Amino acid sequence: MTDAIQNPNDADPKAAPKFRRRKDARPDEILDAALRLFVEQGFAKTRVEDIATRAGVSKGAVYLYFPSKDALIEALVDRALGGMADEIGAAMRAYNGHPRPLLERFAGVVRHHLEQNDVIAVPKLIIHEAPSQPQLARIYGERVINKVMPDVIAMFSRAMDAGHIRRLDPEMLVRSMLGPVFLHIILSDIFGIVPERGLSLDLLFETHLSVFFAGIEPVKEA
Template sequence: MTSSRKFYRRPDARPDEILDAALALFLEDGIQRTRVADIAARAGISKGAIYLYFPSKDALVLALVRRRVTPVVQRIVDLLDTATGDPRPTLGAVLQIIIDGFLGEENQGVPKILLREAPISPEVVTIYRREMVERVMPLLTALVARGVAEGHIRPVDPVLTIQSVFGPVFLQMSLGNILGIGPPEGGLQALADNHMMILTAGLAPER
């Protein structure tokens, strides 16, 4: 007797299969040009089955962000919630979390989509801001402000400082994902280490 069990898919595995198919197609063709029917075909299921899990293409994008971005953001939030003393080691640790979570070869898919689609997809910008920027930025600026108040670092503008710390990392992401310019010699880790060495010295209290 021939069993059909090998063709059976556990229902709890289908959302990930759908998201894997959506991610691959969004990277190949972009969000705008990808149809739900295309995602269904890539996942090997019916179009109607997708709507059982995701009511719209925007919901798919949000789910992709939450699957890849939200765990990284939560690690940053947990770190910042417990940070004390000199903020410079904490800023370096946050930078490392971002590199490990977003910039490794196996982790770049969702950041690539966010960078590529942001100029033409306002909903992507909204999702990115809500899921990452609005959660992390207030905590980072508060960290720097507290460091200034406690005398650990020189008097600096917290918002400008955070933009200066993390701006080069996201610029490198843009150079790689949009312009095809690879990381500097030594890779992103070398860039981050050099960046933090300069910032650590630059933020040191005035003598």
């Protein structure tokens, strides 16, 4: 008599194979693996098979959640910065006072996010890959920058109308505000020019906002 086939559910739970992990954990495991590989060997050189192996799942499992490598980038951007972008946008739309308190508050939020390695790795990856993979810059623009910029521009316009800040081109004002943050990362990550204290995002934001708001205060009549 042949031995009865053992029911997999009766097996020792400690020996459960990887495919029995909680299904709701798999997308994050795949994203973690994809991000590490994209950083290590570049977007173009990373195969879906490599991601599956690193995540401990089948290639089909990767495609089940993410139909393409671009979809993986979309999910990485959303996971790292999408929620923050939505929060900032909603707050900007509802705000009518002087912009300084709100921007100082969100400078802290942004700094906290960017100090997490798995978060700052995403914009760094986009900056590295954008010259050869322009669709990644488009994805980042659509899912982060374009979600926030119109609301910040409108908030600055309302502040000008209320006399809180001097009248300037609001879009150029937003670009002037965001530019130093991107340049700070580019100088450090692309050119290797790092301040003695490291990235020091807290010091960067404190310095930048002080200079920025000094420059947009209403002009006092003589």
